[in-house]
Amino acid sequence: MRVVRFGILSATLMLASIPAQAADNSAIKEKAAVCSGCHGENGISQTENIPSLAGQPDQFIQWQLVFFRAGSRKNDQMQPIVEEITNENIRNFGAYFSQMTPPKGAEDKDPDLSKKGAEAAAGRRCASCHTDSYAGTKAVARLAGQREEYLVKALHDYKAGVRVGGGVAAMADVAYHMSDEEITAVSHYLAHLK
Amino acid sequence: MTSMFHRSVLALAAVALLAGTSVVNAQQQDKNRALKKYESGTKEFWTHPPDDWFLGDETEAQKGLAPPSGPPTGASEAELAAMMKKIKLPPGFKIEVYAPGVLAARQMAWGDKGTLFVGSFGLGNVYAIKDNNGKKEVKTILKGLNMPTGLAFKDGALYVIAVDKLIRYDNAEANLDNLGQGKVVYDDMPSYAAHGWKYIAVDKEGWFFLPFGPPFNVGIPPTSVSQIRRVDPKTGNAEVYALGVRNSVGGDVDPRTGKYWFTENARDWVSDDLPSDKLNMISKMGEHFGYPYCHQGDLPDPKFAMGHKCSEFTPPVLNLGAHVAPLGMKFYTGDQFPAEYKNNILIAEHGSWNRHKYQGARIMRVIVGPDGKNAKQEVFASGWLEGDQGYLGRPADIILAKDGSILVADDWAGAIYRISYSKK
Numbered sequence: 001m002r003v004v005r006f007g008i009l010s011a012t013l014m015l016a017s018i019p020a021q022a023a024d025n026s027a028i029k030e031k032a033a034v035c036s037g038c039h040g041e042n043g044i045s046q047t048e049n050i051p052s053l054a055g056q057p058d059q060f061i062q063w064q065l066v067f068f069r070a071g072s073r074k075n076d077q078m079q080p081i082v083e084e085i086t087n088e089n090i091r092n093f094g095a096y097f098s099q100m101t102p103p104k105g106a107e108d109k110d111p112d113l114s115k116k117g118a119e120a121a122a123g124r125r126c127a128s129c130h131t132d133s134y135a136g137t138k139a140v141a142r143l144a145g146q147r148e149e150y151l152v153k154a155l156h157d158y159k160a161g162v163r164v165g166g167g168v169a170a171m172a173d174v175a176y177h178m179s180d181e182e183i184t185a186v187s188h189y190l191a192h193l194k
Numbered sequence: 195m196t197s198m199f200h201r202s203v204l205a206l207a208a209v210a211l212l213a214g215t216s217v218v219n220a221q222q223q224d225k226n227r228a229l230k231k232y233e234s235g236t237k238e239f240w241t242h243p244p245d246d247w248f249l250g251d252e253t254e255a256q257k258g259l260a261p262p263s264g265p266p267t268g269a270s271e272a273e274l275a276a277m278m279k280k281i282k283l284p285p286g287f288k289i290e291v292y293a294p295g296v297l298a299a300r301q302m303a304w305g306d307k308g309t310l311f312v313g314s315f316g317l318g319n320v321y322a323i324k325d326n327n328g329k330k331e332v333k334t335i336l337k338g339l340n341m342p343t344g345l346a347f348k349d350g351a352l353y354v355i356a357v358d359k360l361i362r363y364d365n366a367e368a369n370l371d372n373l374g375q376g377k378v379v380y381d382d383m384p385s386y387a388a389h390g391w392k393y394i395a396v397d398k399e400g401w402f403f404l405p406f407g408p409p410f411n412v413g414i415p416p417t418s419v420s421q422i423r424r425v426d427p428k429t430g431n432a433e434v435y436a437l438g439v440r441n442s443v444g445g446d447v448d449p450r451t452g453k454y455w456f457t458e459n460a461r462d463w464v465s466d467d468l469p470s471d472k473l474n475m476i477s478k479m480g481e482h483f484g485y486p487y488c489h490q491g492d493l494p495d496p497k498f499a500m501g502h503k504c505s506e507f508t509p510p511v512l513n514l515g516a517h518v519a520p521l522g523m524k525f526y527t528g529d530q531f532p533a534e535y536k537n538n539i540l541i542a543e544h545g546s547w548n549r550h551k552y553q554g555a556r557i558m559r560v561i562v563g564p565d566g567k568n569a570k571q572e573v574f575a576s577g578w579l580e581g582d583q584g585y586l587g588r589p590a591d592i593i594l595a596k597d598g599s600i601l602v603a604d605d606w607a608g609a610i611y612r613i614s615y616s617k618k
Contacts, residue, residue, distance in 0.1 A: 059263055059265075059266060062265075062266035062267060063263070063266040065266070066266045066267060066297065066317065067317070070297075070317045070318055070319055070334075070337060070338070071318065071337045071338040072316065072317055072318040072337075072338060074338075087267035087268070087270070087295070090266065090267050091267060094266075124245075125246070125249070128249070128257070128258070128260070129260060138262075138263050139263030139266075140263075164316075164387070170245075170248075172387070173242065173243060173244070173245040173247060173387075173388070174245040176242045176245065177242075177245050
């Protein structure tokens, strides 16, 4: 984990100088090259603890960029990259990643765990915001097919109060009450949704 | 853990059961549900409110209604220009964009030297807007605060209230580029976000009226919330000034009497048309405004009335309407508007989130004497609603400008507007 972080950090340092140059290019695709270093080609992450962005709702992408820029979502890798990002580019990135084909859940090798996860998700009413298909909507994230260990990380971040979420702080409130076992099961279930 | 899954299974079973029943049966079941009970006596409750604090009480017919999320980067200047043409005002009044790019703009306060300070919602920013030869320069002067919705300016200092901290930044207008950490002058407040965002109204003695909302829709309030406190920013001394208040995020001191008037958002999930949000006035310290026992002055709570009668509580000055979400308000003390506007109350209505057809998202004018009797209201500015559940903008606060015009903060479009009057 620590080793992986280190790798990400050095990659970030290399990329950190790019946005200023990239801003001169009009094509959003070229600007998004900064993102693909960590978030993967086609918005599908191959990197541990880094989320896939492909198929995330437009508004969700935009909100997270606004939160990173404002410092209300704290992340050492993201903050220097988006510090000077313009509103226009935030809108463009939202449109760009939301139109990509979302990742598909891999073959589920632990259906029992998924079953527990589905029950926990129902008990926590996840679908009432994230939608029945877990594709997300508007400001609410897509969860289906997201990297399993990233979902675990995100839920732990909410639970620990490291990440607050949007205006009414629903995620922090929900995750606080989740046990580690529940988080493991829910994450496994969502990551393998097809 | 086991009990967790057990509960989940039960919930699944309940869902399956409901799925086969008619809406009427579902409503009957909703009615028969036991009083919701929160363990509000525990210390943990003070850091973590119930996870269903703004949901949980909805009926089957209300499921799926959730707070809408605005455009993350606000409205563009082109969108704002188009929006201004859609806003309806009484004859002689004009609306224009005062400043764009003020994301999530909430309460406003003037500095002595003409800086307009603006708080924000979940974004955590505080802005300063300076007039630079007619062009408004918006600067983010504080970042990363916890819902700094309320602020005030007094004796050269900017005060920001960020849920559980009232922070003072001395000599603020001279230090806009580096306000520093500030000094916490009052922090005897719960730390949770749920109805924890606040508003500041300064009274004639320089004390602040601060609202304390309960961390849920409806229930027996845990200790030290559902009240209005009066806090002395100099000493940190505080007193409970009113009780039985749900979620208030706006108020002003009557220039005629010094009494505190405030808006209050009523409980959710009764119906689209009940109960009404309120305008209240505190006649004397310690009054109880009815929550959670009685709503809108005449509606005992279906679950929580528990034998109480509405006549036990201070009635509202005016019922403003259901789900209109009144936030910031000001007495009009300027000279620019027609004379009949003097001492009227202008209320920024944020608009609905859990009504099937949204209402609100406008500015109301309330005409009422200092005794609070025979109040009546009319629409002053409207046009921010589009369709049944669409917003162009959502007014959140109002402040008077020196010239007698008013400024309106909009946390959806992320902008400040100016409304002025001219006879010709």
